[in-house]
Amino acid sequence: MSFPFIEHVVWLHSTGAAWAARQRWRGAAVWHGQQNGEPLGACAHILEQAPRGRVRFLDRATVLLGFPHVHYLMLPWQPGLISPSDWQGFAQASFEHQAGFDPEGWQVQIASGGFGYDRLAVAVSRELLHDLRELFKLHRLPLITCTPLLTAVAQQYWRKLPDDCVLAVSESESLSCLYRQHGALHQVCVLPTQPGSDLSDNLFTADLLAQEHAPTTLVVANRPTQSRLGPLHPWLEELHE
Structure with missing residues (x-):
């Protein structure tokens, strides 16, 4: 990529990091990278491979913190x-x-x-946030935001949600649920799950733990699944852990 500046989206999950980078113009191809391991080591490894713009200090990065971070x-x-x-x-x-x-x-x-x-x-x-900032600073890649995945997803899809529903964010080893009642947040539940476990079983368990039951369930996941609303982030559509 030879564009002057590039945007990066980094997702830290339970087994490592997933990375997406794109030139800042609509329709540009998305570069993908993945690395297993502890989050800082995984990020450092992908940083050595991720594309950079010609004017590096204009590049921008957003980190999405998934489970269990x-x-x-x-x-x-x-x-x-x-x-x-x-x-x-x-x-x-x-x-x-x-x-x-x-x-x-x-x-x-x-x-x-x-x-x-x-x-x-x-x-x-605080230690994780400090270490992430130092790592990106070392590589001269400005870290603009470091955001919890669940809240980032809620902001992305909020206007598409019915007033009474559960927004379920599915990662390979967790299920995070936000319960919406009369248009407002009412409850939250995060539980670890087994890789490949049945989504409906995990949703049932979350309802029991939260003591909630919403009439509508909308799922956000990178993999196609039942009642899927969309991916965790548009650039991460093709990425799986």
């Missing part, structure tokens, strides 16, 4: 919490109490929500 909690509405810092403290305390996380070691973010609604909180290892 992100942890999720649904925070119930708290009328006594007023400011964003109040919610931040509540989220950190919830992760510490329910998952045993040391608040100093995890970066916690909360999805915005309307008054009176539950809110989704995510936690990512």
Whole structure:
């Protein structure tokens, strides 16, 4: 590729990393790369092969953090919490109490929500985020965003979802479900799965764990499957773990 700048999408999953790169014009071919192993090592390996533009500092990268690199909690509405810092403290305390996380070691973010609604909180290892930034900096590839896969998928497909449904994101060793009720997020459930396991069985298990049952299930996965809404990311359509 000889285009001045190239966009990169990197998906970190349970067994390694998947990579897609494309020149920044509509209809350009997508370059794909995959590598098994721990996430940083896998990224470093593909970085040596990934195409770069002629003006490297104009290249851009987005990292999607899949299972098991992100942890999720649904925070119930708290009328006594007023400011964003109040919610931040509540989220950190919830992760510490329910998952045993040391608040100093995890970066916690909360999805915005309307008054009176539950809110989704995510936690990512600060060490992983720091190491990823340093790795991309070393290779002079600007890392624009490092985003939880589940929230990125929800943003991508949100307008296509019915008000009452479950959005199920299927990876080879996990199933992540967001339950939507009356147009708002209501519950989240993430469970490890066996490779090649039956999707309907995993969805049934998720419903039991979340104590939810939505009338409509929409699945986001790179592989063709029942009730499939689309791929994890348009450029990752042809990639499988």
